[in-house]
Amino acid sequence: MNLRQHFSTSLRSIVLASAVAVAATSAFAHTTLQSASPAINATVSTQPTKLLLNFGEPVMLMNIKLVDTQQKNIDLNYKVTSDLQLAHTVALPALPDSTYTVIWTTMGKDGHNMSGKYNFTLKQAQ
Template sequence: MSFIQKKISTVPSIFLGITLLFTATSALAHVKLLSAIPAMNATVTDQPKNLTLNFGEEVMLMNIKLLDAQQKNISLNYKVNHDLKKSFNVPVPSLKKGKYTVTWTTMGKDGHNMNGEYSFTIQ
């Protein structure tokens, strides 16, 4: 095989590799938490009645926890609902002033679990 023939035969292989790379990247993309109430890293003065999580795509909220500054779990009355939604409202009990961390786990349409956390402070 001549040098030119070898170079021409590698072009389809390179194209196939690039195509597979982009396909794999989009398949591994995870749904992100777009916004929350109370907002991420916010300081609020009023007691929140709910935690609201807004995701970029429809997901199933598998788990949500609220932790205080000492990492003590604050009981939330959340039951997993198998509906896929972009937004979830979870009632919260009365909270004292301090820093809180929200942790969550979702499952996307593709079956992949995603998790994350954010904090807010009540003054």
């Protein structure tokens, strides 16, 4: 094999490997939390009445938890549905001032689970 044939074979291999890598990345890409209310890392001064989670693609909200700074679970009374939605709203009970962590798990239409968490702080005006 001369140098030109070797170069051509190597170039084809690199192009093929790159195409496979891009296809694999797209196939395994999962949607992420795009925005939330209360906002991610926000400090809010008024009692929030709901959590609103906005995702990049329709997902089922499989689980959602809210914990305070002492890791105490706040009952959200959330019921799982099989609805694929871009946005999910969950009612909140009255909350005392604290920093809260929202922990969520979703399932995409491809059946893959995704999870994440974010914080917000409630500090009501006195």
